[in-house]
Amino acid sequence: MSPPACSIPKEPGEKDRLDDLQRTVSASRLGLFLQCRLKFYFRHVLRLKKPKTPSLHVGSSVHAVLKAWNKARWVEQPLTLKQAHDVFFDAWADPAEGSVPWEPGEEECEKTTGWRLVETYLRESHVPAEEKPDAVEVPIEADLHQHGLPKLIGVLDLVQQQQIIDYKTCATTPHAEKIVHATEIQTSAYALLYRHNTGQQEKGMQLHHLVKLKNPKVVLTPLPPMSPQQETRLYRQMEAYLNGLQHGQFVPSPGMHCASCEFFPECRHWH
Numbered sequence: 501m502s503p504p505a506c507s508i509p510k511e512p513g514e515k516d517r518l519d520d521l522q523r524t525v526s527a528s529r530l531g532l533f534l535q536c537r538l539k540f541y542f543r544h545v546l547r548l549k550k551p552k553t554p555s556l557h558v559g560s561s562v563h564a565v566l567k568a569w570n571k572a573r574w575v576e577q578p579l580t581l582k583q584a585h586d587v588f589f590d591a592w593a594d595p596a597e598g599s600v601p602w603e604p605g606e607e608e609c610e611k612t613t614g615w616r617l618v619e620t621y622l623r624e625s626h627v628p629a630e631e632k633p634d635a636v637e638v639p640i641e642a643d644l645h646q647h648g649l650p651k652l653i654g655v656l657d658l659v660q661q662q663q664i665i666d667y668k669t670c671a672t673t674p675h676a677e678k679i680v681h682a683t684e685i686q687t688s689a690y691a692l693l694y695r696h697n698t699g700q701q702e703k704g705m706q707l708h709h710l711v712k713l714k715n716p717k718v719v720l721t722p723l724p725p726m727s728p729q730q731e732t733r734l735y736r737q738m739e740a741y742l743n744g745l746q747h748g749q750f751v752p753s754p755g756m757h758c759a760s761c762e763f764f765p766e767c768r769h770w771h
C-alpha cells in the first residue's frame with residue numbers, strides 16, 4: 501500500500517486502522533471520505549481528538565430521548581413527557597458524551613432549545629405513541645464481498661410499518677429536493693441494509709428534521725424505496741472508497757464545507 505499523501509507522520513497502528521477501514525464501512529464514513537479524504541484521514545486513520553461542538557451535543561441529547569421514546573413504544577410502555585424530560589437532562593449531563601467548550605450563557609440556551617425540539621416533536625405526534633415499531637436502533641450489516649466491497653454496517657434509528665425513519669437536527673429548514681440528494685448515501689445504505697436483513701424491499705423512507713428555530717418545527721421528507729440506479733451509485737461510491745484507501749489518496753477538498761471543519765488548522769499545514 502502506498503503511504504498516504506499527507507505529511508503527518510504515521511502512528512503505530514495506522515496500517516491496522518487502514519486495514520479495518522477497508523473491511524467495513526458505514527454511511528457516515530463513506531460520506532465523509534467522499535466529501536474530503538483528508539478530513540476522513542484525520543478523523544478515522546489518525547483519530548485526532550477534537551472537542552464536541554454545541555450543535556452535536558444538542559443533536560445527541562435529542563437523539564437519546566427519541567431512542568428511549570421509541571424503545572418504550574417497542575415494549576408497549578410509552579414514555580410520559582416527564583420521563584422524556586428526565587432522559588433529555590440525563591443525556592445532556594452524561595460525562596461519557598464528552599465536554600463542550602461552551603461560551604458564557606450558551607449552554608443553558610442550547611439546553612432549552614434542545615428540549616423544546618423534543619417537546620415539539622412529541623406533541624405533534626409524527627409517529628403515533630401507540631403504534632409498535634418494527635425495529636428501534638438496530639445495528640445491522642450487509643456482507644457485500646460478492647461485489648468485491650467492504651461489509652456495510654449501520655444502525656437504523658427506527659423502522660415503522662416497513663418505512664425506514666431517520667432523525668436529524670438542523671439549524672435551518674431543509675430544502676426538499678436538495679436534502680434528498682444530500683442524504684442519498686445514507687438513505688441508500690440504510691435501504692440496502694434493510695433489504696439484506698429482512699429479505700424485503702422497504703416501503704419507503706422518511707427524514708424527520710427537527711429544526712432549531714426560535715419556534716422549533718419538524719419537517720418530514722418522505723422518500724420512495726431505493727431505485728436500482730441509486731443502488732448502483734452506492735456500489736460505485738463504495739468502490740471509490742476502497743480504491744482510495746488502498747492507494748492512500750488522502751488529499752484535501754477545500755470548499756464551503758471547510759467552514760465547519762474541526763481540522764482546519766491541521767489542514768493548513770498539510771503539503
Ligand code: SF4
Nearest residue numbers: 536752753758761767
Ligand atoms: S478544512 Fe476542508 S479541505 Fe481541509 S480537511 Fe477540513 S474539510 Fe478537508
